[in-house]
Amino acid sequence: MTKNIWHQRNKKLSTIALSLVLWHSAGAVTLEEATALQRTLITLDTHLDTPANLLVPGFNILERHSYGHDFTQVDVPRMKDGALDGGFWAIYTPQGELSKTGYEQSRDTALLRALAIRTMVSANPDIFEFATQASDAQEIKKQAKHIVYMSMENSYPLGTDISLLETFYKFGLRMAGPVHFKNNQFGDSSTDPSGSQWDGLSPLGEELVAEANRLGIVLDGSHAHDETVKDMIRLSKTPIILSHTGCKAIYDHPRNIDDALLKQLAASGGVIQMNAYSEYLEALPVDPARQAAVKGLMALYKQGSDHDVLLEKRREIEHEHPAVKASFDVYMQHFLHALKIVGPKHVGIGADWDGGGGVNEMMDVVNLPMITQRLLKEGYSKDDLVDIWGANALRVLQQAQDYAASVKK
Ligand SMILES: [Zn+2]
Structure with a gap:
């Protein structure tokens, strides 16, 4: 596969969409036109918490739900409306006690969540396809199916046994972040009320980075303390991702990063995926x-x-x-700021759907084309949108996989 494979799109559709865009040279692209263009791209959100809903009574991923009724944000009909192909479906476990019992319980929860993701795909083979290689996204898109990569938010369930990462890798895991809301065995979180404990990654966290590199798993620095992110950038052999994060320059919150770290991330080849979690976007009453x-x-x-x-x-x-939610405009302020600082090769989308994400006017995936519409209005090109909507995230996955292949004897 050449790296340009992601840029080869359904040319016919793409031409139609592009002409639609060009007709409006003033940049006044309608939402329908933006949607038509978006449908031609590989569109991935790098942090879908939707797997948490898969076992909830009354939830069926194949059926249309509504945020107003059951507070869910992603299902197949709404993905189709919003031109979202898929993304990284997260195995999330909350941070618990750092004890043998705590580790074992969260390990079991994580395994069940991984199984739920695999079952969602295997039970609906015409709708979803499981992806393990960066190049799979293109193939799955061609078949008009939804793309399912697996990620892990909070590596707490691995306990102190780093070899468990390989077990999850065999389940299909391709992205993992060390921490969530609190510090854990792998390092410091950005939001632990007790402050920093390890000054970044712990010694076990450093081992986690090496093992992720060895396997070809992308490291995710979202939720990690700034020092932890810096350690990850310094130690990782391949670029890291921040799967759902915002900009401190727009709102000074520990879950966001400042321009210096953003530049460091980009300089190392990494990517920030813009989070739509209202409480992190602006101070709300x-x-x-x-x-x-x-x-x-x-x-x-x-x-x-x-x-x-x-x-x-x-x-x-x-x-x-x-x-009270932040406005779509504030979301785009974070987005446009990141683009201004590091450019479209280092910015993508991870809105934290079904994990607390959502802003006024975009409370589920249906209105995602508003992002495309706005980026076109701001002068970003179709190639930029290709990168932002998926190629950047796939590039860092490809780099992780290339590195893993290179060290395998
Ligand atoms: Zn999160």
């Missing part, structure tokens, strides 16, 4: 009544209340104390 209501809901959840009861309760809360 706090509603104490909502906070109290959400706390009550969490208590019900912990008591193991029935799913329908929880859902009804949540609808009630959203009706009485609606969540």
